[in-house]
Amino acid sequence: MLFHVYINVRVPHDADPEQIKRLGELEHGRAKALQEQGKWLHLWRVAGKFANVSIFDVESPAELHEILSSLPLYPFMEVEVTAMCQHPGAINKTE
Amino acid sequence: MLFHVYINVRVPHDADPEQIKRLGELEHGRAKALQEQGKWLHLWRVAGKFANVSIFDVESPAELHEILSSLPLYPFMEVEVTAMCQHPGAINKTE
Amino acid sequence: MLFHVYINVRVPHDADPEQIKRLGELEHGRAKALQEQGKWLHLWRVAGKFANVSIFDVESPAELHEILSSLPLYPFMEVEVTAMCQHPGAINKTE
Amino acid sequence: MLFHVYINVRVPHDADPEQIKRLGELEHGRAKALQEQGKWLHLWRVAGKFANVSIFDVESPAELHEILSSLPLYPFMEVEVTAMCQHPGAINKTE
Amino acid sequence: MLFHVYINVRVPHDADPEQIKRLGELEHGRAKALQEQGKWLHLWRVAGKFANVSIFDVESPAELHEILSSLPLYPFMEVEVTAMCQHPGAINKTE
Amino acid sequence: MLFHVYINVRVPHDADPEQIKRLGELEHGRAKALQEQGKWLHLWRVAGKFANVSIFDVESPAELHEILSSLPLYPFMEVEVTAMCQHPGAINKTE
Amino acid sequence: MLFHVYINVRVPHDADPEQIKRLGELEHGRAKALQEQGKWLHLWRVAGKFANVSIFDVESPAELHEILSSLPLYPFMEVEVTAMCQHPGAINKTE
Amino acid sequence: MLFHVYINVRVPHDADPEQIKRLGELEHGRAKALQEQGKWLHLWRVAGKFANVSIFDVESPAELHEILSSLPLYPFMEVEVTAMCQHPGAINKTE
Amino acid sequence: MLFHVYINVRVPHDADPEQIKRLGELEHGRAKALQEQGKWLHLWRVAGKFANVSIFDVESPAELHEILSSLPLYPFMEVEVTAMCQHPGAINKTE
Amino acid sequence: MLFHVYINVRVPHDADPEQIKRLGELEHGRAKALQEQGKWLHLWRVAGKFANVSIFDVESPAELHEILSSLPLYPFMEVEVTAMCQHPGAINKTE
Numbered sequence: 001m002l003f004h005v006y007i008n009v010r011v012p013h014d015a016d017p018e019q020i021k022r023l024g025e026l027e028h029g030r031a032k033a034l035q036e037q038g039k040w041l042h043l044w045r046v047a048g049k050f051a052n053v054s055i056f057d058v059e060s061p062a063e064l065h066e067i068l069s070s071l072p073l074y075p076f077m078e079v080e081v082t083a084m085c086q087h088p089g090a091i092n093k094t095e
Numbered sequence: 096m097l098f099h100v101y102i103n104v105r106v107p108h109d110a111d112p113e114q115i116k117r118l119g120e121l122e123h124g125r126a127k128a129l130q131e132q133g134k135w136l137h138l139w140r141v142a143g144k145f146a147n148v149s150i151f152d153v154e155s156p157a158e159l160h161e162i163l164s165s166l167p168l169y170p171f172m173e174v175e176v177t178a179m180c181q182h183p184g185a186i187n188k189t190e
Numbered sequence: 191m192l193f194h195v196y197i198n199v200r201v202p203h204d205a206d207p208e209q210i211k212r213l214g215e216l217e218h219g220r221a222k223a224l225q226e227q228g229k230w231l232h233l234w235r236v237a238g239k240f241a242n243v244s245i246f247d248v249e250s251p252a253e254l255h256e257i258l259s260s261l262p263l264y265p266f267m268e269v270e271v272t273a274m275c276q277h278p279g280a281i282n283k284t285e
Numbered sequence: 286m287l288f289h290v291y292i293n294v295r296v297p298h299d300a301d302p303e304q305i306k307r308l309g310e311l312e313h314g315r316a317k318a319l320q321e322q323g324k325w326l327h328l329w330r331v332a333g334k335f336a337n338v339s340i341f342d343v344e345s346p347a348e349l350h351e352i353l354s355s356l357p358l359y360p361f362m363e364v365e366v367t368a369m370c371q372h373p374g375a376i377n378k379t380e
Numbered sequence: 381m382l383f384h385v386y387i388n389v390r391v392p393h394d395a396d397p398e399q400i401k402r403l404g405e406l407e408h409g410r411a412k413a414l415q416e417q418g419k420w421l422h423l424w425r426v427a428g429k430f431a432n433v434s435i436f437d438v439e440s441p442a443e444l445h446e447i448l449s450s451l452p453l454y455p456f457m458e459v460e461v462t463a464m465c466q467h468p469g470a471i472n473k474t475e
Numbered sequence: 476m477l478f479h480v481y482i483n484v485r486v487p488h489d490a491d492p493e494q495i496k497r498l499g500e501l502e503h504g505r506a507k508a509l510q511e512q513g514k515w516l517h518l519w520r521v522a523g524k525f526a527n528v529s530i531f532d533v534e535s536p537a538e539l540h541e542i543l544s545s546l547p548l549y550p551f552m553e554v555e556v557t558a559m560c561q562h563p564g565a566i567n568k569t570e
Numbered sequence: 571m572l573f574h575v576y577i578n579v580r581v582p583h584d585a586d587p588e589q590i591k592r593l594g595e596l597e598h599g600r601a602k603a604l605q606e607q608g609k610w611l612h613l614w615r616v617a618g619k620f621a622n623v624s625i626f627d628v629e630s631p632a633e634l635h636e637i638l639s640s641l642p643l644y645p646f647m648e649v650e651v652t653a654m655c656q657h658p659g660a661i662n663k664t665e
Numbered sequence: 666m667l668f669h670v671y672i673n674v675r676v677p678h679d680a681d682p683e684q685i686k687r688l689g690e691l692e693h694g695r696a697k698a699l700q701e702q703g704k705w706l707h708l709w710r711v712a713g714k715f716a717n718v719s720i721f722d723v724e725s726p727a728e729l730h731e732i733l734s735s736l737p738l739y740p741f742m743e744v745e746v747t748a749m750c751q752h753p754g755a756i757n758k759t760e
Numbered sequence: 761m762l763f764h765v766y767i768n769v770r771v772p773h774d775a776d777p778e779q780i781k782r783l784g785e786l787e788h789g790r791a792k793a794l795q796e797q798g799k800w801l802h803l804w805r806v807a808g809k810f811a812n813v814s815i816f817d818v819e820s821p822a823e824l825h826e827i828l829s830s831l832p833l834y835p836f837m838e839v840e841v842t843a844m845c846q847h848p849g850a851i852n853k854t855e
Numbered sequence: 856m857l858f859h860v861y862i863n864v865r866v867p868h869d870a871d872p873e874q875i876k877r878l879g880e881l882e883h884g885r886a887k888a889l890q891e892q893g894k895w896l897h898l899w900r901v902a903g904k905f906a907n908v909s910i911f912d913v914e915s916p917a918e919l920h921e922i923l924s925s926l927p928l929y930p931f932m933e934v935e936v937t938a939m940c941q942h943p944g945a946i947n948k949t950e
Contacts, residue, residue, distance in 0.1 A: 001191075001250050002139060003273065004148055005333065012298050013867050013930065031184040042137070043185040044097060044150075047178040047916035048860065048923045048936040053099055055139075060191050061273035061332035068333045075298060081333040083142040083193065083251035083273050089126040090138040096856075096915050098938065100713065107678050108202050108265060142251035143195065143258045143271040155856050156712035156938035163713045170678065176713040178858065178916035178938050192329060194338055203392050203455065221374040232327075233375040234287060234340075237368040237441035238385065238448045238461040243289055245329075273332040279316040280328040286381075286440050288463065290523065297488050345381050346463035346522035353523045360488060366523040368383065368441035368463050382519060384528055393582050393645060411564040422517075423565040424477060424530075427558040427631035428575065428638045428651040433479055435519075463522040469506040470518040476571075476630050478653065480808065487773050535571050536653035536807035543808045550773065556808040558573065558631035558653050572804060574813055583677050583740065601849040612802070613850040614762060614815075617726035617843040618670065618733045618746040623764055625804075653807040659791040660803040666761075666820050667899060668843065669908055696944040707897075708945040709857060709910075712938040718859055720899075725761050726843035748763065748821035748843050748902040754886040755898040765903065772868050821902035828903045835868065841903040 001057065002041070002084040003064050007077050008051040015076075026072040039067060055084070096152065097136070097179040098159050102172050103146040110171075121167040134162060150179070191247065192231070192274040193254050197267050198241040205266075216262040229257060245274070286342065287326070287369040288349050292362050293336040300361075311357040324352060340369070381437065382421070383444050384462040388431040391456050406452040419447060435464070476532065477516070477559040478539050482552050483526040490551075501547040514542060530559070571627065572611070572654040573634050577647050578621040585646075596642040609637060625654070666722065667706070667749040668729050672742050673716040680741075691737040704732060720749070761817065762801070762844040763824050767837050768811040775836075786832040799827060815844070856912065857896070857939040858919050862932050863906040870931075881927040894922060910939070 011020055034040035042055040058064045061081075068079060106115055129135035137150040153159045156176075163174060201210055224230035232245040248254045251271075258269060296305055319325035327340040343349045346366075353364060391400055414420035422435040438444045441461075448459055486495055509515035517530040533539045536556075543554060581590055604610035612625040628634045631651075638649055676685055699705035707720040723729045726746075733744060771780055794800035802815040818824045821841075828839060866875055889895035897910040913919045916936075923934060 003251075003332075004139070004141075011930075013870060015298060028184040032186055035186045042150075042187075043182045044099070044179040045182040045920065046099075046936075047180050047858075047920045048934040050924075052182055053177075053179065055137075060275070061193075062275035064273070065275050065330065065332045069335075075296075079333040081273055081331075082148075083254070083271055084139040084148065085142050085250070085252035085255050087138045087140040087147055089123040091127055091130045092137075098712075106265075108205060110678060140255065141271075142193075142255045143269040145259075155940070156858075157940035159938070160710065160712045160940045164715075170676075174713040176711075176938055178919070178936055180915070180917035180920045194329070194331075201455075203395060218374045222376055225376045232340075232377075233372045234289070234369040235372040235445065236289075236461075237370050237383075237445045238459040240449075242372055243367075243369065245327075272338075274329040274338065275332050277328045277330040277337055279313040281317055281320045282327075288441075288522075300488060345465070347465035349463070350465050350520065350522045354525075360486075364523040366463055366521075368444070368461055370440070370442035370445045384519070384521075391645075393585060408564040412566055415566045422530075422567075423562045424479070424559040425562040425635065426479075426651075427560050427573075427635045428649040430639075432562055433557075433559065435517075462528075464519040464528065465522050467518045467520040467527055469503040471507055471510045472517075478807075490773060535655070537655035539653070540655050540805065540807045544810075550771075554808040556653055556806075558634070558651055560630070560632035560635045574804070574806075581740075583680060598849040602851055605851045612815075612852075613847045614764070614844040615730065615847040616746075616764075617668075617730045617845050618744040620734075622847055623842075623844065625802075652813075654804040654813065655807050657803045657805040657812055659788040661792055661795045662802075668821075669899070669901075693944040697946055700946045707910075707947075708942045709859070709939040710942040711859075712940050717942055718937075718939065720897075725845070726763075727845035729843070730845045746843055747908075748824070748841055749899040749908065750820070750822035750825050750902050752898045752900040752907055754883040756887055756890045757897075763902075775868060825900065825902045829905075835866075839903040841901075 001059065003056045003058065003061075004082040004084050005054045005056055005064075005068070006051070006080040006082075007054065008049070009073055009076050010078060011050070011076050020073075020076075023072040030071060034067060039063075096154065098151045098153065098156075099177040099179050100149045100151055100159075100163065101146070101175040101177075102149065103144070104168055104171050105173060106145070106171050115168075115171075118167040125166060129162060134158075191249070193246045193248065193251075194272040194274050195244045195246055195254075195258065196241070196270040196272075197244065198239070199263055199266050200268060201240070201266050210263075210266075213262040220261060224257060229253075286344065288341045288343065288346075289367040289369050290339045290341055290349075290353070291336070291365040291367075292339065293334070293364075294358055294361050295363060296335070296361050305358075305361075308357040315356060319352060324348075381439070382464040383436045383438065383441075384464050385434045385436055385444075385448065386431070386460040386462075387434065388429070388458040389453055389456050390458060391430070395456075400453075400456075403452040410451060414447060419443075476534070478531045478533065478536075479557040479559050480529045480531055480539075480543070481526070481555040481557075482529065483524070484548055484551050485553060486525070486551050495548075495551075498547040505546060509542060514538075571629065573626045573628065573631075574652040574654050575624045575626055575634075575638070576621070576650040576652075577624065578619070579643055579646050580648060581620070581646050590643075590646075593642040600641060604637060609633075666724065668721045668723065668726075669747040669749050670719045670721055670729075670733070671716070671745040671747075672719065673714070674738055674741050675743060676715070676741050685738075685741075688737040695736060699732060704728075761819070763816045763818065763821075764842040764844050765814045765816055765824075765828070766811070766840040766842075767814065768809070769833055769836050770838060771810070771836050780833075780836075783832040790831060794827060799823075856914065858911045858913065858916075859937040859939050860909045860911055860919075860923070861906070861935040861937075862909065863904070863934075864928055864931050865933060866905070866931050875928075875931075878927040885926060889922060894918075 031040060039056060039058055040054060041057045044053050046052060056064055068074060126135060134151060134153055135149060136152045138147060140147050151159055163169060221230060229246060229248055230244060231247045234243050236242060246254055316325060324341060324343055325339060326342045329338050331337060341349055353359060411420060419436060419438055420434060421437045424433050426432060436444055506515060514531060514533055515529060516532045519528050521527060531539055543549060601610060609626060609628055610624060611627045614623050616622060626634055696705060704721060704723055705719060706722045709718050711717060721729055733739060791800060799816060799818055800814060801817045804813050806812060816824055828834060886895060894911060894913055895909060896912045898907060900907050911919055923929060
């Protein structure tokens with residue numbers, strides 16, 4: 001089941017840059033694993049922003065919540081979730 | 096080059112339903128052709144709305160504009176375009 | 191799987207009142223059937239508005255879209271869908 | 286009398302994590318008691334957010350205010366209250 | 381129980397002025413009766429707008445909905461309801 | 476002359492709780508005096524929020540500004556002022 | 571007493587142009603008279619819009635409402651009223 | 666003097682397409698003349714929208730208003746004007 | 761040339777009160793000088809807020825920017841600039 | 856390929872002024888180089904704000920992101936990117 005997730009990362013200017021960098025590296029590792037498992041289907045960066053758009057393919061909203069809330073940078077994220085479904089005009093029915 | 100496009104279709108309640116249906120069929124044909132050409136990369140429906148999210152892979156903003164403004168339902172669309180780029184954490188670099 | 195749906199019904203002032211009344215009756219029949227099937231779990235009216243809040247229990251966003259878009263008053267509805275999950279502090283895990 | 290309450294918890298990044306954790310545990314205890322008393326009728330988490338949607342069944346807006354403002358995490362909550370009533374199309378008149 | 385109600389009346393420019401005038405007169409009659417019954421506690425006009433702010437004293441959100449939705453100009457109203465309670469600093473506890 | 480004032484109090488999480496408590500007590504004293512003088516005509520709390528709605532009866536916007544800006548919690552307030560007037564349908568012309 | 575009034579005129583595209591022109595002429599006559607009486611203290615046009623900003627000097631919000639609601643183009647106006655007062659740093663205390 | 670102007674053209678679905686087309690042609694002629702006079706310095710289309718961003722170089726806000734309000738499609742335009750000035754970091758001081 | 765400027769002053773609660781007071785006094789001195797030069801044509805306070813509305817009469821947007829950005833409290837200001845022009849219905853053409 | 860970029864710089868009041876000044880100087884140097892390379896086509900300041908509007912001419916959204924995210928003041932910037940294309944009515948086709 002597909003969810004469209006818009007993530008805006010807002011790092012406060014007085015956060016510890018070392019901690020943010022470390023969390024960012026952990027984040028990339030976690031994102032890689034989730035992509036390899038097929039849970040994190042697509043991941044794009046929004047040009048000009050510290051933001052991304054993702055498509056997740058999960059079993060349920062509960063699994064989506066578990067994934068998102070365990071991301072290392074989650075405490076700094078503003079997250080918007082949108083439930084998606086097959087479009088009748090889409091020719092690729094499996095993505 | 097990738098663009099994220101959110102399209103909300105607002106059909107006025109006093110539009111001619113026959114004309115809207117005809118435009119919808121033309122729209123599906125046009126969407127199919129553009130998907131087969133690889134221009135319209137992804138197409139999902141937003142659950143509960145007459146709206147969709149698409150990813151277009153085009154040569155330029157000008158080509159994107161030409162594609163969107165020639166869609167049969169374009170006069171009824173509210174369109175939001177967002178320029179996207181590769182995310183450093185994405186493992187699939189070609190989509 | 192639970193979705194929270196806010197529905198605001200906006201009937202244009204020049205719509206045919208007879209048609210709206212007829213659609214409203216069909217809507218009640220459809221809502222009754224969906225409640226009896228356990229798909230439409232909760233349905234409340236927002237005080238002072240022609241709007242309601244519902245909880246749907248469906249298989250997927252696609253089933254939710256199918257249900258919502260087939261409601262008789264759908265053409266006049268503004269719909270906001272929010273994916274919900276179990277709250278760790280909820281004592282009733284089955285609703 | 287039913288109220289729909291949307292609660293968004295915004296913990297500042299420089300709050301003491303130990304204190305937040307302690308408040309979160311107190312919150313769960315309080316939520317459990319209020320659910321057992323039948324005051325806190327429903328409680329769901331919004332997928333992807335540190336937010337929840339609840340339905341409260343209380344005697345008055347004053348009782349609702351007393352309950353909400355005494356929650357341990359209240360100082361970090363953004364709260365939206367909506368007064369609800371029976372929907373004529375609802376088949377379950379007692380919830 | 382007190383509710384604060386903001387009502388904005390939006391008459392479409394192509395509505396029949398005679399009908400609007402007739403509805404306005406019915407509205408004043410209905411407002412007078414409800415004030416005399418003590419249901420419609422306060423009624424003020426917003427300077428410069430076809431809008432008003434009211435305080436209703438009713439048994440429940442359901443009674444409030446019944447009153448508002450039966451107002452003659454209701455089809456043209458945008459309504460915002462806010463549940464109110466006693467302020468600890470108010471010296472007049474009965475209004 | 477009547478003004479409708481919506482006051483939202485936003486206390487920063489790192490403010491000194493003792494100072495806020497002291498300011499709150501001063502605030503209640505000031506509010507009581509202004510109510511007794513007939514300047515602060517009505518005062519209600521918004522259910523679920525650290526916010527209130529008030530009706531002030533003052534000589535001029537200048538007097539209203541003087542009153543509001545001298546409130547002990549003013550530095551933490553977001554204030555929205557709306558000028559009100561008699562509604563032709565109100566039966567009580569003196570409040 | 572001074573009020574700042576932002577007026578945005580929205581003429582529907584299917585309004586009768588002759589009627590709008592006639593109302594515009596009446597509006598100018600009325601604005602001239604009110605300026606000569608000293609009620610309509612300042613009147614500027616917002617560059618690029620069918621909108622204006624005015625300062626009114628009136629006895630009360632009620633007088634302001636009476637003036638605004640009797641303007642010939644009032645049915646097409648969106649009006650925002652802001653109560654103003656002397657600024658301690660203003661050197662001209664009489665305008 | 667430079668002004669940044671965002672123009673969104675909203676053609677109502679029941680406008681006469683012939684009239685809109687004729688106005689569009691007149692608009693292009695007028696835009697061409699103003700560009701040749703150096704008044705309309707830059708003109709770009711927003712990808713995916715019936716909207717454009719322009720830079721005007723005019724004597725005053727009054728001249729800008731005169732130009733914009735005389736455009737053939739002006740009655741269908743939503744216009745946002747922003748006053749611009751030289752940026753200290755710009756190397757081209759004459760554009 | 762006239763510009764309408766809305767200034768909202770937001771002093772962070774942890775700013776040094778002595779510094780703010782000193783800046784406020786400098787601000788009044790600067791405002792007085794600019795009024796005497798005829799640059800700062802009007803200055804009003806918004807009732808209930810730490811905000812003001814001003815009309816500036818300057819040579820260009822660049823001069824306006826220079827004036828505003830040199831105000832002592834500028835670092836705490838949210839500023840909205842609107843370009844104004846003569847209204848055809850204004851009888852006083854010189855202000 | 857042209858992108859319109861609105862940049863609002865929000866410096867927190869407790870940032871180190873020396874660091875901000877140093878970053879501002881680095882920013883000007885970087886902006887100068889990018890203008891000389893023809894990447895940063897236009898750069899204007901918004902009157903009254905610490906904000907600017909720019910037109911970038913880049914190969915792709917990815918290049919735009921790389922440029923923006925490497926600007927010295929980027930951590931304090933709110934950035935809005937809009938993809939632009941040739942307007943059919945523009946007489947200068949090369950800018």
